[in-house]
Each structure stands twice: as structure tokens, then as C-alpha cells.
Amino acid sequence: MDSYRRPGIEPEVFRDDDGAVIAYGDRWGPDSPPSDSYSVLSNVERFRPLHQVAQALIDALASEYAVTVEDDLALASDLMHDRDDVIRAVRITPDDSTAAPLTFVFTSFPSILVHAGLLHDFLYPVCGCDACDETWERVADSMEWDVQTVVEGGYEERAGRQGEAYRLSDADGSRSSSGQSQDVPRARLDAASGALTEIDGAWTAWPRLR
Known part of the structure; x- marks a missing residue:
């Protein structure tokens, strides 16, 4: 994605009840998070810049590749499971x-x-609880890499009786990630199986505009 640039976003400061700045991303140091932090979602607005990053990715993809772009809330049905907090889908x-x-x-x-391909949803952030201590910047790093890897043809999907599996890998093999899920609706698995067989599970690189 030659034209993509992460949007310039002003840093936002969040404070605890005592007025001290919360150092998200380094709250716990070498220690394990407190047990009660796993059930806490504080200052989730710190993830708001992810919307700007996603829009910048959409704009870059639309400007560089031969694609059709649809902006319709109903397209959230592409997700593997329904969400009740969707405000936009592209x-x-x-x-x-x-x-x-x-x-x-x-x-x-x-x-x-x-939602990539036919069977997998990538979440940004994956959790967002205080224990995970994620920052929007680190989450954006993951989203940018995942999207670019899919676009460059480094995405594979498999469908089987046990569920779905995916793999992302750089062209040079320097970085990869993979995962699987058994929590996939049977109808979606059956519908995807034939299409994935035709491409042997390996999606190709997106066509560029000429």
C-alpha cells in the first residue's frame, strides 16, 4: 500500500482517580496484572484512533487497487457472529x-x-481490558500488518469439520501468525468449503489499478 500513511493523531492523556497519568502499555511492568483488572474496561476511548486508522486503510486500498467499495451498515452481516454495537461497515x-x-x-x-476472506474476523483490540493493557498504537500496528499481508496474497484459510483455521505470512517468511476457531456456524463452513477448495485455501494478491 504505497499511498498509506497512518493519520497523525494527537496523544491523549488519561488519569486515574488520584490524578496520576495512566501509562497504558506499561502499567504492570514485569509483574502480572492484578486479578481484578481482567474484568475492568477503563478509558476505552483510548482506542478511538483505530477508526481513523481504518478509514486511512480503506482510502489507500480504494486508491491503489481494482476493487469495489460498499459502505452499508448491513454489511456487518459478513462477521462470523452478530454484534449489537456496530455503527458502520465497509x-x-x-x-x-x-x-x-x-x-x-x-x-x-x-x-x-x-472480516477477511470467508471465515475469519480479526479484532482490534482483541480484548481491551485493563489487564491486557493494550494501546491503540500497538493495536494499529497489528491491523496495518494484517491488512497489508492479506492484500499482498499472504493469507490462507482452511475449513474442516473441526472449524476454521487461518495463516498470515510475509512474502519473505520473516513474520507470520495463525489461529483457528471451532466456534463457526456450520452453514458458513459448508458454504465456504467449496470456494476455498478451488483456490487451495490460498488467497492471491489484490490486483492493482492500471
Whole structure:
């Protein structure tokens, strides 16, 4: 994505009840998070910049690749499971059917979900609780890499009786990630199985505009 640049976002300071600045991303140091922090979601507005990052990614993809862009709340149905906090959904479909489509779903949390290909949803942030101590910058790093890897043809999906599995990998093999889920509706698995068999589970790179 040659034209993509992360938006310039002013840092926002969050404070605890005593007025001290909360150093998200380094709250616990070498220690384990307090047990009660796993059930706490504080200052989730710190993830709001992810919406700007997602929009910048959408704009870059639309300007560089041969795609169809649809902006319709109903497209949130692409997600593997329903959400009740969706405020926007944008599907980007490459002109080449062997390249994986991406649907960006914006939530009021605020967060971004990206449905890639046929069977997997990527969550940004994955959790957002105080124990995880995520920052929007680190989450944006993951979203940018995931999206770019899909677009460059480094995305594989598998469907089987046990559920779905995916793998993302750089062209040079320097970085990869993978995962699987058994919590997939049977109808979605059955519908995706044939299409994934045709491409041997490996999505191709998106076609660029000429």
C-alpha cells in the first residue's frame, strides 16, 4: 500500500482517580496484572484512533487497487457472529475473485473488526481490558500488518469439520501468525468449503489499478 500513511493523531492523556497519568502499555511492568483488572474496561476511548486508522486503510486500498467499495451498515452481516454495537461497515471486494475481500466493521466500543476472506474476523483490540493493557498504537500496528499481508496474497484459510483455521505470512517468511476457531456456524463452513477448495485455501494478491 504505497499511498498509506497512518493519520497523525494527537496523544491523549488519561488519569486515574488520584490524578496520576495512566501509562497504558506499561502499567504492570514485569509483574502480572492484578486479578481484578481482567474484568475492568477503563478509558476505552483510548482506542478511538483505530477508526481513523481504518478509514486511512480503506482510502489507500480504494486508491491503489481494482476493487469495489460498499459502505452499508448491513454489511456487518459478513462477521462470523452478530454484534449489537456496530455503527458502520465497509466491504472492499477485489475485482479478482481469487483475492480475499475485506470488510471493515466499526463499533461504538470503539473498536474495529476486519472480516477477511470467508471465515475469519480479526479484532482490534482483541480484548481491551485493563489487564491486557493494550494501546491503540500497538493495536494499529497489528491491523496495518494484517491488512497489508492479506492484500499482498499472504493469507490462507482452511475449513474442516473441526472449524476454521487461518495463516498470515510475509512474502519473505520473516513474520507470520495463525489461529483457528471451532466456534463457526456450520452453514458458513459448508458454504465456504467449496470456494476455498478451488483456490487451495490460498488467497492471491489484490490486483492493482492500471
